[in-house]
Amino acid sequence: MYSVVKAEQLADRVHELVVEAPHVARHAKAGQFLIVRVDPDGERIPLTISRAEGDLVRVIFMTIGATTYRLAELRAGDSILDVAGPLGRPSGIPQNATCVVVGGGVGIASCPIIARTLRGAGNRVIGIIGARNADLMILEDEMRQACDELHVTTDDGSMGRHGYAADVLKEVIEAEPVDQVWVIGPAIMMKVTSAVTRPKGIRTWVSLNPIMVDGTGMCGSCRVVVNGETKFACVDGPEFDAHQVDFDRLMQRQRIYPEEEREALERHHASHCGCEPGARHG
C-alpha cells in the first residue's frame, strides 16, 4: 500500500496527490509516468509524474471518469493499492539549447519537471501555459520559477494574455531562434500547437495519452501511429516527434470505450458519493 501524504484541489476538477512511493520517486525522470490502481476492484490508469522528490511523487489529474473521481476522494492518510513505475522513456534533454515548454490545461502538470530538467542541463527555457480561464490555471508560480521566461494565456482573457498558447508560440519562434519545443495537453491542442513549429522545422515533442492497460508493451492498447509505423506509447513513448504523429488516429482511439466509461462513472457515483459527474469535490 502507498500512503497519500497530501491531497489538494488545485482548480475546478483538477486535483493534486502526493504519494509515498520510494521505488518510483528515486528513479523517476522528466517525461515518465506511473500507473495507479486505487483498490482491488479498480482500473489501472496512467498519470504523468509531475514531481519526484525524496520518497514522494506528485500526480495532478482531472476528474473525468470513475477512477479519477475515486482518486479525487482520497485524503492525506489514505492509501493507494498499487503505484507502478516509473514507466516510459524519459524526455531527451539537450544541452545549451533554447527550448520552449508549452502546457495546455491539465497538461501543465507535466511541464515544471521538464522545464527544471532542461534548465539544469544549461538550456534557456521559455514556458507557455494556457488554460480555458483563470479558474483552471495551475502551477503558474512553479513554472515561473522553473523557466527563464513565462507566458500565460487564457482562452477568455481572464488571466494573462487573451488567446491560445499556439499564438504565443508563433511569436516566440519568430522573435528568437528556438532549438526544441515540448507541447503537452489535450490531443487537439497538441495537434494544433505543434503545427506552428513545422514550417521552421523545429524539433517538437508531444506526450501522447492513448488508453493504456498494462503499461509494459504487452497488451497493445496504447498503439499510436508515428511516421506511418505502429508504436506503443507506454514503451516507445510517451514522447514522440510531433510532426510525425497521426493525431486523428490517436483521437479516434481515445474514444473507443464511451459506453463502458459512462457505465463505470455512473456505478462510481451511485456507490461512492452520489453526486453528479463534474461536481466539485473540495
Ligand SMILES: Cc1cc2nc3c(=O)[nH]c(=O)nc-3n(C[C@H](O)[C@H](O)[C@H](O)COP(=O)(O)OP(=O)(O)OC[C@H]3O[C@@H](n4cnc5c(N)ncnc54)[C@H](O)[C@@H]3O)c2cc1C
Ligand atoms: C502516459 C499518460 C499520462 C497521463 N497523464 C495524465 C495526467 O498527468 N493527468 C491527467 O489528468 N490525465 C493523464 N492521463 C489520462 C488519464 O490516464 C485518464 O484521464 C484516465 O485514465 C481516465 O480514467 P477514468 O477511469 O477516470 O475515466 P474513464 O471514464 O475510464 O475514461 C475517460 C477518458 O480517459 C481516457 N482514458 C480512460 N482510460 C484510460 C487509460 N487506462 N489510459 C489512458 N487514458 C485513458 C480516455 O480518453 C477516456 O475516454 C494520462 C494518460 C497517459 C496515457
Ligand code: FES
Ligand atoms: S499499455 Fe499495453 S502495450 Fe502499452
